[in-house]
Amino acid sequence: MEVRIDPAPDPIDALVPLDAVDPEQERISAESVLPTTRLDALLRLPLGLTILVAERVRADLGPDLRAAGTGAAFLVGLGDAAATAAGRAARALMRAGQRPARMAAGLAERGLKSSPPVLARPARQLQTVAANRFEVTILRGREISALARAEAVAFLNAESASGIAWVRQQVLPTMIDDLAADPKIRELALGQAQGAFADAARELRQRSAVADGWVEAGVRRLLGRHEPAPTPARSQPADG
Amino acid sequence: MDPPAEAPTAPAPDPVGLPHDAHAGIVSRLAALVLDVVVVTLVAAVITGVALAGAEVMLGRVPAWVQVPTAVAIGLLPVAYFTAAWWLVGQTIGGVAMGITVRDTAARPLRFLRALIRAAVGLALAPIWLLGMILILIDRRRRSLLDIVTGTIVLYQRSLPNINRDQDEGAGAE
DSSP: OOOOOOOSOOHHHHSOOGGGSOHHHHHHHHHHTOOSSHHHHHHHHHHHHHHHHHHHHHHHHOGGGGGHHHHHHHHHHHHHHHHHHHHHHHHHHHHHTHHHHHHHHHHHHHHHHSOHHHHHHHHHHHHHHHHHHHHHHHHHHHHHHHHHHHHHHHHHHHHHHHHHHHIIIIIHHHHHHHHHHOHHHHHHHHHHHHHHHHHHHHHHHHHHHHHHHHHHHHHHHHHTOOSOOOOOOTTSBOOO | OOOGGGOOSSOOBOTTOOOGGGBOOHHHHHHHHHHHHHHHHHHHHHHHHHHHHHHHHHHSSOOHHHHHHHHHHHHHHHHHHHHHHHHHTSOOHHHHHHTEEEEETTSOBOOHHHHHHHHHHHHHTHHHHHHHGGGGGTOTTOOOHHHHHHTEEEEEGGGHHHHHHHHHHHHHHO
């Protein structure tokens, strides 16, 4: 069986970060690939969460670790293949139990009679089959990883949305009531408001004082008068 | 020219050698006056509304014994407001906002009679009060005509600590 490797980038590596995913699109894609049984989804959910965590860790650690995607995909595919094939193999083992014996007998008979190139052909076939199996396992792992990741993102989005809604409805009002009733918070808010008011008043006073000087200087220039007289001595009588 | 009841026996010395810019200028004083007019107008509106509307609701009409005291109160309100503010704290609400305070020529807080005369004269001759503020622009101590007539000065609030300190030192030396 020949398997064609798609030149597309590694599905795990090509997946966008969680915060860059459109929630609506993510929900639709997750729904479209939802499994037929809840058990499958439950099994895939930890895998998807693990993938998301791994993505986050790799994004934080740097691009050098992105090459680990192929190995991870192979392990995932291998695990899934092992799980799904276990039952099938058990059944097939009963039927195929007689075939190896016949094949072994045939090979032994043919090997004894044939030349070395003829003996090498089954070995090459075995190698090709093993390589194809490896590639198929990787592809399978990638598909499952993408599916699990999409499901995990949808799960996290749904859970975070419901969690935020719960916090808004249940926690925030209580917290606000508590904070509003707290004398320290009230005192703090009052002090903040007073501080803001004092700052605004100080700014107003400074600007008006500057404007006082400007207006006066302008009038003085118009009238051709000099700067005001120097500060009078304390003992000087008041002028009027 | 101070009122007879409080006329000083000798010309008051310039208190503590106040610099020119310790006295409030025309912009600050006009702004404070505008704020005070707003405050007085609002209070007058509230008093009028409460009195007249209350009488209307409770009596079905506004009798003369409600109208006359209300009119008197509204008429006296500005004088009462400015007098009380200058006498008690030296500052109206507008003055607090703009950071200016009214003192006598020795930079002391106004006494009641001087505050009353300043308010009554100023409000009775309001146009002259306003026109007389032009003198602020040319007077050495930024005094308006009303200040000259009633023997007052208007200072920035920020300059008061220096004045008080100097006055305390002067009293200690004596």
